[in-house]
Amino acid sequence: MFWPLYPASGPGRSGRGVVPLSSTRSLSPLLSVFRFLLPYRGRMLAAGTALVFTAGATLFLGRGIQMLIDEGFGGGTSEDLRAAISVIMVIAGAMAIGTFARFYLVSWLGERVSADIRKAVFNNIIHLHPGYFETNRSGEIMSRLTTDTTLLQTIIGSSLSMALRSGLTLTGGLVLMFVTNVKLSLIITAGVPLVLLPILIFGRRVRRLSTESQDSIASVGSYAGEIIQHIRTVQSYTSENRESTAFSGEVERAFSIARRRIRQRALLVCMAILLLFTGMGVMLWSGGQDVITGRMSGGELGAFVFYAMMVGSGFATISEVWGELQRAAGAAERLLELVHTRSELVDTGSTPDLPVARLELRHLSFAYPARPADPALRGVSLTIDPGKSLALVGPSGAGKSTLFELLQRFYDPQEGSIVFDGVDIRDMGLQTLRQQLALVPQQPALFTDTVRYNIAYGKACATDREIEAAARAAHAHEFIIALPGGYSSHLGEQGVRLSGGQRQRIALARAILNNPRVLLLDEATSALDSESEHQVQLALHELMRDRTTVIIAHRLSTILHADRIAVLDRGELIATGTHQSLLQDCELYARLASLQFQDV
Numbered sequence: 001m002f003w004p005l006y007p008a009s010g011p012g013r014s015g016r017g018v019v020p021l022s023s024t025r026s027l028s029p030l031l032s033v034f035r036f037l038l039p040y041r042g043r044m045l046a047a048g049t050a051l052v053f054t055a056g057a058t059l060f061l062g063r064g065i066q067m068l069i070d071e072g073f074g075g076g077t078s079e080d081l082r083a084a085i086s087v088i089m090v091i092a093g094a095m096a097i098g099t100f101a102r103f104y105l106v107s108w109l110g111e112r113v114s115a116d117i118r119k120a121v122f123n124n125i126i127h128l129h130p131g132y133f134e135t136n137r138s139g140e141i142m143s144r145l146t147t148d149t150t151l152l153q154t155i156i157g158s159s160l161s162m163a164l165r166s167g168l169t170l171t172g173g174l175v176l177m178f179v180t181n182v183k184l185s186l187i188i189t190a191g192v193p194l195v196l197l198p199i200l201i202f203g204r205r206v207r208r209l210s211t212e213s214q215d216s217i218a219s220v221g222s223y224a225g226e227i228i229q230h231i232r233t234v235q236s237y238t239s240e241n242r243e244s245t246a247f248s249g250e251v252e253r254a255f256s257i258a259r260r261r262i263r264q265r266a267l268l269v270c271m272a273i274l275l276l277f278t279g280m281g282v283m284l285w286s287g288g289q290d291v292i293t294g295r296m297s298g299g300e301l302g303a304f305v306f307y308a309m310m311v312g313s314g315f316a317t318i319s320e321v322w323g324e325l326q327r328a329a330g331a332a333e334r335l336l337e338l339v340h341t342r343s344e345l346v347d348t349g350s351t352p353d354l355p356v357a358r359l360e361l362r363h364l365s366f367a368y369p370a371r372p373a374d375p376a377l378r379g380v381s382l383t384i385d386p387g388k389s390l391a392l393v394g395p396s397g398a399g400k401s402t403l404f405e406l407l408q409r410f411y412d413p414q415e416g417s418i419v420f421d422g423v424d425i426r427d428m429g430l431q432t433l434r435q436q437l438a439l440v441p442q443q444p445a446l447f448t449d450t451v452r453y454n455i456a457y458g459k460a461c462a463t464d465r466e467i468e469a470a471a472r473a474a475h476a477h478e479f480i481i482a483l484p485g486g487y488s489s490h491l492g493e494q495g496v497r498l499s500g501g502q503r504q505r506i507a508l509a510r511a512i513l514n515n516p517r518v519l520l521l522d523e524a525t526s527a528l529d530s531e532s533e534h535q536v537q538l539a540l541h542e543l544m545r546d547r548t549t550v551i552i553a554h555r556l557s558t559i560l561h562a563d564r565i566a567v568l569d570r571g572e573l574i575a576t577g578t579h580q581s582l583l584q585d586c587e588l589y590a591r592l593a594s595l596q597f598q599d600v
Contacts, residue, residue, distance in 0.1 A: 029332035030325065033152060036113045036120075047105035051161060054098030055168035057091055062176060062306040064088040070299030102161060110157015114149045121145055121338045129343045130410040131369040144338055148331035155328040163321040170314030173307040180304045181296060187283050188308055220250045283308065345412060349429045357436065357517040357548040359384040359407070363416035366406060376402040377413070378571045384564075389549040391562035393592060398568035400552045404520050407550065409433055438516035442523050442552075444507030446495030451480050452487040454495070454506050458514040470513035473543070476505035512543055519549040523558060537561075556593065565589070 037044060068084040125132075125141060133141075177185040227234055227243050234243055287304065290296035361382040367375045377399045384390045392400040405411055406418060409425050418425045425433050438458065446454050455470060456462040462470075467487065471477040479502055483489035495503045511519065521540070541561070553559045559579055567575040567582060567589045575586040582589040 029329050029336055030155075032336055033113075033117070033332045036116050037109065037156070040109060040112065043105055043109055047102060047109065047161070048164075050098050050101035050105060051165055052168065054095055054102055055165050055172065057094040057098055058169055059172040059176065059307075059310065061088070061091050061095070062173075062303040062310070064091050065306050066297075066299035066303035068299070069302045070297050073298075102165070106161040107157045110153045110155075113156050114153035117152065117335060117339075118145060118149050121149070121335055124339050124341065127343055128341060129345045130405070131344065132341065134368065134370040141338065144331075144334045148335050151331045152328055152335070155325065159321045159325070159328075162317050163325075166314035166317035166321075169310045170318065173310035173314065177304060177307045177311065180300055180307065181287070181290075183290075184283050184287050184304055184308075187286060188279065188311070220247075220254050223247055223250050280305075280308070345409060345430065346426070347430045348427055349431075358386045358421055359518070359548060359550075360419040361403070361416070362419060364403075364406065364413045364418070365415035366402060366411065366413040368402075368411070376571050377406075379416070380568070380571070380573045381416075382566055382573065382576070384548055384550065386548055387546045388563040389544060389551060389561070391551045391553040391559050391565045392568060393553050393559065393565060393589065394568035395588075395592070397570070399571040400568060401522070402571075403568075404439065404522065404550070404552065407518075407520065408437055408439065436517045437520060438511035438514045438518075439520040440504070440508050440511045440522065442504075444495075444503050446491055446498070446503055446506060448491070448493050450485070450488050450490055451483065451506065454491065455487075455509045455513055457510055462513055466513060467509075470509040471506075473512050474505045474509035476502070476509050479505075508540075517547060519544060519547055521549065521551045523552055523554045559593075567592075 064084070064087045067087055068081075071080050071084050073081070122145065125145075174185075177188065224247065227247070234240060284305070287296065287301045291298055291301050359382075361380055364377050364380040365375060366377045367373070380399070380403070382390070392403060394400055406413060409418075409430060412426060420428065420433065420436070447457065451471075452464070452467055455467050459466075464487070468477060471480055471487075480487055480489070489497075491497050491506075495506070498506070551558055551562060553562065553565075559565060564576060565579060565582055566573060567586055569588055575582055575589060577585065579593075583593060584590075
């Protein structure tokens, strides 16, 4: 309890594709985090009062020890001993009550602030543009959201109060030491530089190795998470042994770094103990001589030793917490970065009247943020009339999916514009725009919840009757009621308990329930068997009536139902027309039709 210990640094981020964590020496980010404490001023005041009360009671215990030795043991009567012990018990009771209040209040504050920060971070990142997640790993963001906030909770709910309490006991103990015996106090003070020396030498090494250790642990977690996420691929290619060997290498690397950190930390503790108790021995020798010669009472020496322990303990705690504060400052900086990051998509929040659903793509040019030198679209211009359907065809990488993402305004084009009913979608509120659209992707996204939740995801207020009607229209009702819980059945992570065709029909039911004005279909029937496809095509035919529809087409049956076809290649629009006209006029389309667009 008398020496500073440097715990492992906060979670790092180096490793497999992870950005290394930069060391943070400034504590200024913590000041911004503390604004989350301001709504709880009453509890902060109560915690501070309990803190001061407990520190005062702890220091007064030294006076109780002095009374116990001089008046209790030296008084010669049982009454004197009883009185001295009673004083100590009263002080101990006060310390217990104050510690309870302090611990409860500061722990409550830590948990409350941690929860508030998590909510603030999540509420911001959920509105960030998708391009942000191209250049920032989701695992890294989750690490900040969980591990970094937990570190701040520990600092606010424990370490910081320990530092404040130790600061009070250190200051009070130092004053009482000089009041009790100046000569012994000077001896202790002279030994402080000797104690600081190993801290300066080994402490810096410990902090550096702690950061490396946590970085390596983060690498282990990142590696394991990726393998687990793709476990089917790993097992299908019988790569279990290879991945086990690679993971073992990551673990051993982390252990090697941890072993060096432990060695340096052990040396730090060893040197601190030796030097501190050497200084304590010198102090006790000098004080003992004063007691023998009568210049000092045994109680005064006992009280002085207690105050010296308080000073040493306070110094050790503050030194340890200082290292934790540096870790917390790094965590706070990362969290504040997420809180203050703003989406590159300006949301006007306006809600213009949209009488029809006419879409115009005007000279669109776009490159993804992660690939700025490789344009995904080059000068694409298209018009989609209200209630009509447009099929997008072209080889992989032609820009079909990119058009879908621009239509939903997940990105803004570098050049050109998308106009919805005469209004540039950049002048529309994002919520207004996206409420007009419904996407059925080729690989649907399902949430770890019930069938009912997934179908009603875009319309949370939907009734059971509306949900069932949408499921029937998507040819999903029959297999849903066959599930153990029917519409209340949990689908597992990402809908893992359903087949591919079943997942796609759930996504289609979601789109049908949303009753959109514009449908975006990424070959919505590609995973269905022939009978189900026929039923869903009938449902889509009804759903597409009087609705603007854009379809990424891979099958001839889909193309034949479209009013117009647009052929894309390498981000450029090379032809538009009907199936028959394009077969004659567009060589690329004719080749795709013969090779790719075939019914299965």
